[in-house]
Amino acid sequence: MTSLKETILARNPDWWRGAVIYQIYPRSFQDSNGDGIGDLAGITSRLDHIAGLGADAIWISPFFTSPMKDFGYDVSDYCDVDAMFGSLEDFDALMARAHDLGLKVMIDLVLSHTSDQHPWFKESRKDRTNDKADWYVWADPKADGTPPNNWPSVFGGTAWAWDGRRQQYYLHNFLTSQPDLNLHTPAVQDALLDVARFWLDRGVDGFRLDTINFYFADKYLRDNPSLPPELRNDSIAPSVNPYNHQLHLFSKNQPENLEFLRRFRAVLNPYKAAAVGEVGDAQRGLEIMAEYTSGGDKVQMCYPFELLQPTRLTAGALAETFARMAKAAPDAWPCWSYSNHDTVRHVTRWGLNNAGLRMYTLLLLALRGSVCLYQGEELGLPEADIAFEDLQDPYGIEFWPEFKGRDGCRTPMVWVKDNAMGGFTSAEKAWLPVPAQHLAHAVGAQGDGGLMAFYRKALEFRASEPALRSGEMSLPEAQGDLVTFTRDMNGRRVFCAFNLGAGTVKPKLPPGKWTALAGSLGGDAPGAELGAWGFALAAAE
Known part of the structure; x- marks a missing residue:
């Protein structure tokens, strides 16, 4: 074994x-x-x-x-x-x-x-002097008792929750029951x-x-x-x-x-x-x-x-x-x-x-x-x-x-x-x-x-085309709904054309001879018009 x-x-x-x-x-x-x-x-x-x-x-x-x-x-x-x-x-x-x-x-x-049920937080909220007192983001209120700043929670409302034990607010970017850790510690x-x-x-x-x-x-x-x-x-x-x-x-x-x-x-x-x-x-x-x-x-x-x-x-x-x-x-x-x-x-x-x-x-x-x-x-x-x-x-x-x-x-x-x-x-x-x-x-x-x-x-x-898995990629070029780019690896070059729309587009092939790929997936021949949602992939000969 x-x-x-x-x-x-x-x-x-x-x-x-x-x-x-x-x-x-x-x-x-x-x-x-x-x-x-x-x-x-x-x-x-x-x-x-x-x-x-x-x-x-x-x-x-x-x-x-x-x-x-x-x-x-x-x-x-x-x-x-x-x-x-x-x-x-x-x-x-x-x-x-x-x-x-x-x-x-x-x-x-x-x-x-x-979670606020994690033992770390349970200890941290006991007081301001325990071993994990600074393991979460705690802050004093403003003079009027309001939260220390204007940060909102992703889940709605303020990102600060009041804790009566410490007389401080703690930060929660998500639910009130999800206190934020203090990675400055x-x-x-x-x-x-x-x-x-x-x-x-x-x-x-x-x-x-x-x-x-x-x-x-x-x-x-x-x-x-x-x-x-x-x-x-x-x-x-x-x-x-x-x-x-x-x-x-x-x-x-x-x-x-x-x-x-x-x-x-x-x-x-x-x-x-x-x-x-x-x-x-x-x-x-x-x-x-x-x-x-x-x-x-x-x-x-x-x-x-x-x-x-x-x-x-x-x-x-x-x-x-x-x-x-x-x-x-x-x-x-x-x-x-x-x-x-x-x-x-x-x-x-x-x-x-x-x-x-x-x-x-x-x-x-x-x-x-x-x-x-x-x-x-x-x-x-x-x-x-x-x-x-x-x-x-x-x-x-x-x-x-x-x-x-x-x-x-x-x-x-x-x-x-x-x-x-x-x-x-x-x-x-x-x-x-x-x-x-x-x-x-x-x-x-x-x-x-x-x-x-x-x-x-x-x-x-x-998986059969290493150029697609981990090869270099040219910057995509867009013309209307058509996007084209190439993938290259160890001398293998693959041209990719995709019609991201319901109309008809015609990609322009780069110079050279090209062999169609992905025919079994429904791909079109290189240089052919692409119908709605059509695509063509080709390898340089």
Whole structure:
């Protein structure tokens, strides 16, 4: 039997570059014990599906001990599994099965904040002199008793909560029950790095780092400036939330974060592990990603929100995104995604038909960077319409009905068509409803010509073309709905053309002879007119 040490030594340190990472939301992937909630053993039983799809790795959203006020993103014990999801032994079994299938395992670390039930916070709030008194962001009120500054919470209202024991406010960028850690305190950094080591020693291949640019707040707690209406963007918070009315100059994106990320990378390196950071910033996401991933001494990847926008991705927007990224840092490495557990599913968000969905899928797989696919994306699952009485997400409950929250993209995975629960659970009711319209999209209902088969072929195609996986990329050129670019690696050059519209366009091939690629995926011949949502890929002879 191969030892953990031997497994680590055998890893390719660049396995993450161009990897396709499949995101699992554990509450909704597979229930193994009939309580209506997904769990780790359920994930293990379904890993063959992901391996068969052709993914390189999985990312599991939080499964740590938690009061579940924010469904696991409020951690009360970083080094244990919540009983709802199983045990550490269940996690070890999941790891072993994933590695047997050739899948890397990344887990979601929430390092910017904890639950208010975490022992660290319980001690910190006792008084101002205990050993962890400065482990969270505490501040005195203004003379009139109001919060120390104007920072808002992403989840609505002020980002400050009053604590009567300390007679101080504490910072919470999200729920009141999610106090922010104070990473200006060296002991906090050390404790968080020990958490990473705990899971690395258990064999994980890397981490997805939640809200990576929220780790530090301005040590002087200065007010954020206002943001003009024309610059506001609702990709981080819904437009009904005044969070978008500020330029978050001091509440996040602080320069001290760079040195902490260097410390974090130094922990990763001996394990040949990788990290992808979530950059939640509507104004400077690409530039922050460039700062965090360039130089080879911080995190390997970040995924910005440019492809998670509410409006459909256009050729011009894609060209502008890559131009900004190239200007910020040529060696920055993005991890692109259209959908995740916080965003309306892109088939609904962008109003895509079958042809459009396939074209955008192949476009995603042709871009320079790594890729995150969200569970059910390969089935073409639309956003679920959840009734108010069935809502679980505190975000949606707060802003209903203008914003319905995140439950619509978190409904259970559907495995079989002829079962009201879609094969997700043996219980009569799941933690979120299983929409009847999803059953027709179930894994077992997908034929050879279905979307899941297309994803499988598309991932196989990407894996067969190293230039697409990790080669260089020319800056995309946009002409109307047409976007074109080339990928190059070790003398292999691939031309890519995509019609991001419902009209007809004709790409102009670069000089030379070209051989058509991706014909089995429905691609057109190089130089041919592209119909609605058409695409063509070709290799230079």
